[in-house]
Amino acid sequence: MSRTYVGMPAFPRAAAVSAGDTTLRANLRTATHTIRAKRAEAVAELDDWDRLRAAGAAVKDRTLRHLDHYLLQLEENVTRAGGTVHWAADAAEANRIVTGLVQATGESEVVKVKSMVTQEIGLNDALERAGIRAYETDLAELIVQLGDDLPSHILVPAIHRGRSEIRDIFREHMADWGRPAPEGLTDRPADLAEAARLHLREKFLRAKVAVSGANFMVAETGTLVVVESEGNGRMCLTLPDTLISVVGIEKTVPTWRDLEIYLQLLPRSSTAERMNPYTSTWTGTTADDGPRAFHLVLLDNGRTDTLADQVGRQALRCIRCSACLNVCPVYERAGGHAYGSPYPGPIGAILTPQLRGLTSPLEESLPFASSLCGACYEVCPVAIDIPDVLVHLRERVVQGGETTIRGTRTVIKPAKGHTMERAMMRTTGWVLDHPAALRRGQRLAARARRALPRRLPGPGRAWSDTRDLPEVPPESFRDWWERTRGGDA
Amino acid sequence: MSVSFTVASRCGRMKRQMIIGREGMSDVMRVGLFVTCVNDTLYPRTGRAVVSLLERLGVEVDFPAAQSCCGQPLSNTGYRHRAEALMLRYAAAFQGHEYVVTPSASCAAMVREGYPRIAARAAVEGRSRAEVERLSKAAARVVTRTYELTEFLVDVLGVTDVGAYFPHTVTYHPTCHGLRMLGLGDRPRRLLEHVRGLELRELAGAEECCGFGGTFAVKNPAVSAAMGADKTRAIRKTGARAVCAVDNSCLMHIGGTLSREGSGVRPVHIAEILAGTEGRVL
Numbered sequence: 202m203s204r205t206y207v208g209m210p211a212f213p214r215a216a217a218v219s220a221g222d223t224t225l226r227a228n229l230r231t232a233t234h235t236i237r238a239k240r241a242e243a244v245a246e247l248d249d250w251d252r253l254r255a256a257g258a259a260v261k262d263r264t265l266r267h268l269d270h271y272l273l274q275l276e277e278n279v280t281r282a283g284g285t286v287h288w289a290a291d292a293a294e295a296n297r298i299v300t301g302l303v304q305a306t307g308e309s310e311v312v313k314v315k316s317m318v319t320q321e322i323g324l325n326d327a328l329e330r331a332g333i334r335a336y337e338t339d340l341a342e343l344i345v346q347l348g349d350d351l352p353s354h355i356l357v358p359a360i361h362r363g364r365s366e367i368r369d370i371f372r373e374h375m376a377d378w379g380r381p382a383p384e385g386l387t388d389r390p391a392d393l394a395e396a397a398r399l400h401l402r403e404k405f406l407r408a409k410v411a412v413s414g415a416n417f418m419v420a421e422t423g424t425l426v427v428v429e430s431e432g433n434g435r436m437c438l439t440l441p442d443t444l445i446s447v448v449g450i451e452k453t454v455p456t457w458r459d460l461e462i463y464l465q466l467l468p469r470s471s472t473a474e475r476m477n478p479y480t481s482t483w484t485g486t487t488a489d490d491g492p493r494a495f496h497l498v499l500l501d502n503g504r505t506d507t508l509a510d511q512v513g514r515q516a517l518r519c520i521r522c523s524a525c526l527n528v529c530p531v532y533e534r535a536g537g538h539a540y541g542s543p544y545p546g547p548i549g550a551i552l553t554p555q556l557r558g559l560t561s562p563l564e565e566s567l568p569f570a571s572s573l574c575g576a577c578y579e580v581c582p583v584a585i586d587i588p589d590v591l592v593h594l595r596e597r598v599v600q601g602g603e604t605t606i607r608g609t610r611t612v613i614k615p616a617k618g619h620t621m622e623r624a625m626m627r628t629t630g631w632v633l634d635h636p637a638a639l640r641r642g643q644r645l646a647a648r649a650r651r652a653l654p655r656r657l658p659g660p661g662r663a664w665s666d667t668r669d670l671p672e673v674p675p676e677s678f679r680d681w682w683e684r685t686r687g688g689d690a
Numbered sequence: 691m692s693v694s695f696t697v698a699s700r701c702g703r704m705k706r707q708m709i710i711g712r713e714g715m716s717d718v719m720r721v722g723l724f725v726t727c728v729n730d731t732l733y734p735r736t737g738r739a740v741v742s743l744l745e746r747l748g749v750e751v752d753f754p755a756a757q758s759c760c761g762q763p764l765s766n767t768g769y770r771h772r773a774e775a776l777m778l779r780y781a782a783a784f785q786g787h788e789y790v791v792t793p794s795a796s797c798a799a800m801v802r803e804g805y806p807r808i809a810a811r812a813a814v815e816g817r818s819r820a821e822v823e824r825l826s827k828a829a830a831r832v833v834t835r836t837y838e839l840t841e842f843l844v845d846v847l848g849v850t851d852v853g854a855y856f857p858h859t860v861t862y863h864p865t866c867h868g869l870r871m872l873g874l875g876d877r878p879r880r881l882l883e884h885v886r887g888l889e890l891r892e893l894a895g896a897e898e899c900c901g902f903g904g905t906f907a908v909k910n911p912a913v914s915a916a917m918g919a920d921k922t923r924a925i926r927k928t929g930a931r932a933v934c935a936v937d938n939s940c941l942m943h944i945g946g947t948l949s950r951e952g953s954g955v956r957p958v959h960i961a962e963i964l965a966g967t968e969g970r971v972l
Contacts, residue, residue: 217912226916511814530899534916570910572903572917573766574866589807595768626764630772633727633759634779643731663908667915668946671732678725678734682753 204351205323209541211566216535225361225536232360233527239473240524240580246475247465257466258584260459261451261518265508271420271453272499278423282485284495289447290607295500296327299412299445302496303333306443308409314427314434315339316414317521318449318500320352320543321556324412335412336378336404338433340397347374353537353545355523356471361536364388371396379403401433411437411492415448416520417463418497421456424484425497428467428477438481444492449500451508451517463520466582471522503556509605512593516551518583523548525577525587531570540567547577551590558606559598565616568594599623636679643677650675720750722787724780724836726794726938727759733938739965740793740839743854746967747847756783762800767905770808774825777805781828789846790836793961795868795936798838803871805829838868839961840877840936850880855968857887860958861930863921863944865937866899878936878960885963891928895920902943918947925955932956934963 209215219225244250264271276286289295303311311328313319313335325335325346337346344359345352348370352358359367368388375382380400386392413434417426425446427434438444454460468477486495508514526532526546537545541563542553550571554564568591577587597604599622601615615623632638646653650673656665664670676684721744725737741751760780761773780801784790792798809825843849862882868874882890901907901917908914921944925933931954935941938959945957 213910213912216910220912220916512811530901530917531910531913534913568768569906570913572866572899572901572906572914574899574903575870576866576897576899579870592766592768592770595766596770597768599768600771622767623769626767626769626772630764630769630775633761634775636756636758639727639731639758646731660908663911664946666911667918667950668907668943669949670946671942673732674734676734678730678737679753679755681734681738683755686753 204349205326206351206541206543209538209563211562212535212539212541212570213566215539215541216531216570219536219539220534222536224363226534228361228363229533229536232357233529233533236473237527240470240527243469243473243475244580247469253462253465254582254584256462257520257582258515258518260454260462261583262515264453264455264459265451265514265517268450268453268508271455272450275418275420275423275453276499278420279485279495279497280423282423284423284485284497287496287498289498289500289502291502292322292500295322295447295498295502296324298498299324299447300327300331300333302443302445303328303410304331306410308333308443310334310336310404310408311410311412311445312336312338312404312408312437312441313342314411314413314437315342315358315429316412316447317355317543318414318447319412322447322500322502324447336401336408338401338404338437339429340394340431340433343397343401344370347371347378349374351538352543354526355521355544355546355548356526357523361538364390364393367393375400405433405436405440408437408441410443410445411441413437413444413446415446415452416467417460418448418453419455419457419460420453422484424457424482426460427479427481428464429479429481430472430474430477432479435479435481438483439491441492443494443496444483445496445498447498447500449502450504451519467520467522470520470524470580470582503558505608506558506605507552507555509610510555513551513555513590515585516548516555516590518585519548519552520583521548522582524580524582528576528580529571530574530576531572535570540570547571547587547591548585551585551587551594554594558604559613559616562616562618565598568592568598640677640679643680646673647675647677649673718748718750719789720752720787721789721791721842722784723751723753724757724760724784724790724792724797725753726792726797728939728942729793732942733959736793736938736959736961739959739961740791743852743961743965744791746965747843747849747852749847752787754783754787760797760800760804762797762804763904765800765804765808770811773804774808774812777808777825778828781832784832784835788835789842790832791839791842792836793839793936793959794938795838795865795872795874796939798836798841799867799871801836802833806833838872838874838936840874840881841872843881843964844877851884852881852964854885854964854966855887856885856963856966858932859889859891859928859930860932860934860963861891861893861925861928862896862960863893863900863925863933863935863940864896865935865940868936869897874936881960881964882934885966886968888963891930893928893933894924896924900940900944902940904939907943914943915947918943919951922947922951922953922955926951926953930955932958932963934958934960936960 341359354360371382415425468474532546540549550567761776765773809829900921901914941957
């Protein structure tokens with residue numbers, strides 16, 4: 202059984218550990234800054250980027266507004282093309298469906314195309330419990346799987362690993378999963394890629410069942426689209442007899458014309474390429490070519506609940522490019538694992554608490570995992586105002602309020618541990634709304650200024666462990682104004 | 691609403707106001723100073739610098755005592771409803787002012803982006819029509835009149851050389867809300883470039899957040915400190931004697947970190963640099 206995200210600590214605690222890991226921080230800094238700069242160049246090449254971005258947001262919003270219509274249209278067209286559509290309300294149901302479908306083929310192993318949604322539902326573990334081995338075929342996902350690890354980035358799941366670590370993982374663990382690493386494997390990128398190629402080739406040629414996700418589903422024709430760089434996806438989508446695709450319902454676009462927008466936005470935002478190397482599209486099954494059986498599992502798992510939130514629903518526009526991760530100063534220091542979900546970074550901080558609900562201290566801590574610097578919003582190719590959604594979710598955490606859980610409108614209580622903060626905010630709010638009280642406080646502080654410490658005890662240490670407090674001035678601005686300008690005010 | 695739309699409409703508004711502003715300048719221009727709660731309490735020197743700078747440029751400054759805080763610390767931590775009273779207070783305090791000038795990009799952004807949002811959210815929540823109207827009117831009244839200091843200087847007064855003197859090496863940290871919410875662009879730099887005696891040193895990774903983020907600084911102290919340490923390393927590398935910004939809250943974090951590191955680099959608000967003259971260096 203591989204590691205899971207269940208029971209992970211709240212963000213501040215996990216992030217404090219990773220922020221102290223200097224090697225990790227240096228690796229992440231180099232990786233994210235490199236891709237950040239390349240993305241900026243790739244985006245600057247298009248003079249209509251702003252319009253593409255606006256179109257990307259608008260088409261997704263419109264599709265989400267009429268999702269009921271487009272999903273039925275999609276189902277009809279997939280079915281007409283020879284595929285079978287299954288509906289899964291949550292992770293357990295999706296896992297049950299996929300396990301059943303694999304068991305029906307009589308096979309005990311599957312090859313996998315890199316897919317976020319199967320990470321989200323923990324499919325590999327569910328299959329393993331049923332005695333089915335799932336082989337990840339994306340290079341970075343392979344590294345994560347062999348290392349009994351968790352992904353830490355949407356696009357580059359093994360971004361936290363250096364190449365010598367990867368060599369060691371290959372040497373130690375490839376044999377457990379199939380063809381061992383070649384003798385004397387070095388940490389040269391070309392050698393590592395060749396080792397993975399040899400290891401995976403065997404699986405591609407043997408596998409009878411493949412599991413994928415999809416980047417997009419085109420409702421008008423029932424076509425699924427996978428965008429990738431390595432070609433492993435193309436192998437999985439074409440060689441096996443049975444193909445099972447698990448896709449979140451928000452991946453729907455109405456027409457091929459709409460697709461055109463995203464096929465420009467996605468590669469430039471994610472890998473900083475004008476076009477990604479492999480774009481595979483398939484519609485049901487085709488006689489004498491590719492898989493004989495195709496199953497589409499449409500997954501909700503918190504998406505319709507998210508859609509019910511007028512502010513939070515924009516998170517469903519996300520096309521998983523990871524541009525927001527690559528510019529995020531918090532992600533850069535905290536690393537992906539601290540977010541406790543396959544969706545790390547700014548998008549994870551708004552997606553995880555919505556998909557899962559505010560169900561544990563981890564989800565409750567995620568909306569606060571941001572300095573609200575706004576870099577994520579600036580680069581988002583579908584203009585998700587992540588800082589706005591973060592603040593909105595903070596409200597839900599500290600005050601509770603109306604939300605939707607499994608289709609039912611519910612009022613939730615404020616999260617635990619905010620009682621003192623609420624009292625402080627009430628006092629602060631009152632003082633600030635009573636300038637005379639504010640002035641009394643300022644004068645009190647000014648009189649005691651010599652006695653005030655530069656370091657604070659107790660909870661104040663969160664500030665003063667690393668930062669000196671500012672000196673309190675002998676006179677506030679308002680007192681200076683009154684003393685010198687009196688009568689004016 | 692797209693970003694480009696917001697920016698475009700703002701530019702249009704600014705141009706219109708510049709023309710109105712110039713026409714109205716036959717006498718003396720009067721502005722309301724929103725000093726902000728942080729400056730009022732901890733950095734009165736910055737407020738005094740704004741007064742002295744604006745008066746030197748022939749602008750009459752008024753300080754309505756009813757003002758307090760824009761409400762951002764409350765609303766960004768999840769207490770939006772508590773910020774409503776402060777928004778109404780702000781609108782009432784500056785009711786009679788054609789221009790409100792503030793030495794904080796973050797507070798200006800709160801007024802311009804945050805206030806309309808507060809009103810919109812109240813409407814969505816199904817609050818009474820009278821309440822929603824009161825909030826929307828308050829927001830609408832102040833959104834177009836509120837200017838961050840460097841914006842006011844460059845766009846409304848049309849000056850980049852304010853006749854300042856500051857004989858030191860300085861590096862400039864563009865704060866996030868100034869950079870990404872207000873779109874201040876190169877306005878602060880243009881003002882600094884005209885300061886006599888000042889040598890501007892380039893800051894590597896200038897557009898990266900310093901790690902303050904209001905309550906983020908204490909809710910995620912480890913990450914905030916790590917961001918702060920990277921920022922101060924870049925600042926120290928410039929060899930500048932002072933680091934300047936358009937926001938004292940960011941400078942409180944940067945300065946607190948520098949001081950703990952035992953560095954002699956001084957945090958200075960841009961207003962204090964622009965207020966200095968050969969006769970009177972602050």
